[in-house]
Amino acid sequence: MLDKKYNAKEKEEKWLNYWNDNRIYRFVPDGREVFSIDTPPPTVNGKIHIGHIFSYSQTEMIARYKRLRGYNIFYPFGFDDNGLPSERLVEKEQGKKAHEIGREEFSKLCYETTDRYEEEFQELFSKMGVSTDWDIHYKTVSPSTIKISQLSFLDLVDKGHCYRKESPALWCNECLTSIAQAELETKTIKTTFNYINFKTVEEGEEFTIATTRPELLPAIVCVFVNPNDSEHNHLIAKTAHIPIIDVEVPIMADEKVAIDKGTGVVMCCTFGDQTDIEWWKKYNLPLKHIFTNDGRIIDDVPNYGGLKIKEARKKIIEDLQNGGFIVKIEELEHEVQTHERCGKEVEYSIMRQWFIDTMNHKEDFLKIGNEIHWLITIYCNP
Template sequence: MEIPKDYDPLKVEPKWQKYWEKLGIHRFRRDDRQAPTYVIDTPPPYPSGEFHMGTALNWTYFDIVARYKRMRGFNVLFPQGWDCHGLPTEVQVEKKYGIRKGDLPAEKFRELCVQLTTENIAHMKEEMNSFGFSIDWTTEYRTMDPDYYSKTQLSFVKLYKKGLIYRGEHPVNWCPRCETAIADAEVEYQEKRTVLHYIWFKIIDEGENLTIATTRPEYLPACVAVAVHPSDQRYRKYVGKKLEVPPLGHSVEIIEDEEVDPHFGTGVVMICTFGDKTDVKWVKRYKLPVIKLIDEKGRMSAAAGKYSGMTIDEARKSIVEDLRAMGLIEKQEEFPHAVGVCWRCKTPVEILSKPQWFMRVLALNDRAIEEARKIRWVPEYMLTRFIDWVKSMDWDWVISRQRIFATPIPAWYCASCKQTIVAEEKQLPVNPAKDPPPVDRCPNCGNRKFEPEQDVLDTWMDSSITIAAHAGWPEMDPRLFPADLQPNGTDIIRTWDYYLMVRHLALLDKAPYKTVLINGMVLGTDGRAMHKSLGNYVDSSKARDKYGADALRQWAAIGASTGADIPFSWKDVEFGYRFLRKFWNAIRFASPFLKPELIQQDKNKVNLRPIDRWLLSRLNRLIK
């Protein structure tokens, strides 16, 4: 074979990629019951349309493992799916068309989501193929397709029957911009400079004031109690007395609780519904009333009195102005504060009390930690991150969302008594907005009219059953479960690794993976997180078009250790290209001597020099 003089990866790579696909050498051989299997639970990415450097890094790791295991004789399942549903796609559609989800009929909005997702998948699939990843494309799945989301709905029905899924009203994290509940794992924290306001509260019938420090004066209308530490001698005499809460003037009681930090502010804290998670605990502990101060759009409700209808920021400013006019602000200080924001749109998150669907994950957390300790984590310290997250959880997983593009919750409600009716397994997949419930009459009151569930499922309900889905669940292929390798980035340990664990424990009573491989994040050349807004973003396709896929894969392979962040470096990619060019020239130089007629077939007759024997010994050691 004549080898061209110049190394041109843009010509060479597509040729072999097409050849591999034609031969089907990457496909999982389902009829092969002899070879040992090796299953990789490939993360299904959001079809954003961008195949960024982080994705290139991740899939290079996965591909190295897949190719190595095939060379060792394993029948490798290297699947690929797409996590279609959820906020990322909806937000992208809203931005592209300049609309909000309520501007169009739900079905039309969903059509736009499907259209955009399909386009993005086609582009990302083309990028993956151009990188030469040895994916078995016969396993491709899309979570928005009925054959997949029917499994999501089936898991919902089965866990509902087990009592592990329930509906109730409970405070939840709420994004006012996206107008939906979000889980704890979807709340990010940003350090912001805010103002700590020291406000005078009048002690009723005492002629004295108490000073309370707060960063959220807009929550004053929802103050339902004031708390002090029981050992704080400054305030013991006031416990049980009433305070007048400015600026609206309602009264609340002073109580004591050991969770109050006597060193923060003045040592006196407001309990509001709901400023933070501690407020939620106190309200439940002392059976305090709930004042619903903020609505779904982030505006003040009628409970805010004269501030009703204002945005949160407007209400904060107006209330502070009124307090100042009333002479009730003692002082103000700048204060660094970690603010919870929506992971997708970065809007500050509020806590609202809403009827939602939940999964009882708190009851599974001890078992999740127990199973996680039995699993191999690469690097080992990532187990600590998993355990720390599990132990930090306060609430069950809220699995319902007030959006459109997602798996429908398979449930209806009696129009009369509001009894919940959940779909039968044989009905699935169902869309309650179009399909009838499994009963003609309400089993509770006999009514014949039903209302469909309008909420949809969290997208993690789709992607947290991928391992079972690969194994054919509910009909399981025992060769494919649990997965041998669970690979993902550090950023989704608390979501994907955790949700996979609790969902499979709940459904199958078994941990879903044997080894977890964690990679770090790709940083810009300036050492900061790579992002377009920072001007340090590098499009992986541009790097590939300049130096070829193999050069970029070499950068990913040698650039960092597992679990560590890796800064992108054009210099390292160029080094990969130069190395491959030298490798090409070496093969070209050797090729005239590799003709079949020049190769000695009988190895016993070969007279090897010491250097040849040494090279072969090193090769054999590597192979072993």
């Protein structure tokens, strides 16, 4: 019999305790057909939002339905606590950056903090009614996960599927870490489009390049013109003199240059964007890396060494103006790539990195993927 006045709080606690005490969601292989549910573990960054509850409610309905149909449900639940979001959470709580805390102490704080939050998360997901076996829940930073990933990596190295080389990587000079493309966010910011006069070494012919990043002038390795640009293609194969920096670089042709953007003549720097990287690789251009990992100009760059990137931008514009090299400056709103965790504009840094060869096995992966019997795909982005 239901009570006259249904007390949800009381009943919730009663049934949660019943489920726990009787371990009714325990996963025991018992000969019945297993129905597995794989979910992306929520990131431990301090908050659970409605999106988490929404997506796990859907998988929960499937788990319960299949359970009633007689399947043995394998529904492991995990927490993704090995990444930057968790590290940022610790930094926020401590009011200090990781490097100020020290590696060992920071690592300890990361474990303590994520454990604390995971306990809260577990309680919340339990209250929601997630029918997982909490005895087998996993963490992406637990000793067993670390062991599995290290063994798997060593296995790939042994089999010759890994190689190491210097290559540009996305770098956040706020978080002092390399970041993945998936961690980028596009932001619209106000800046200036600076039209700067260059000239050819041969005839001293002036031509203009428009850029939002004049601080990259010391990193120019080449100037590009579209071969179909009738106004500028006579510059191809000549040499450009970079104003103020007093360095000469070749002028080359590439069809990727947008004739209708800016002036149609562009500078290639190492590195301002993805196209710079493409050109650097394609034409085997030299490398002039001018930023330190904490967002300054390296000391070797005369006049600007030691300045923060934005300070250098300001000073270079001033110097260009004083030298009479600025044609005009336009106010501009444009999109920049920022790091989603801190909102700061990202840079490229050249680093020694490990690569795992996947492209040579593309066909195998596709074949295996097609062999898997995919039942349900739910979009989850916790």
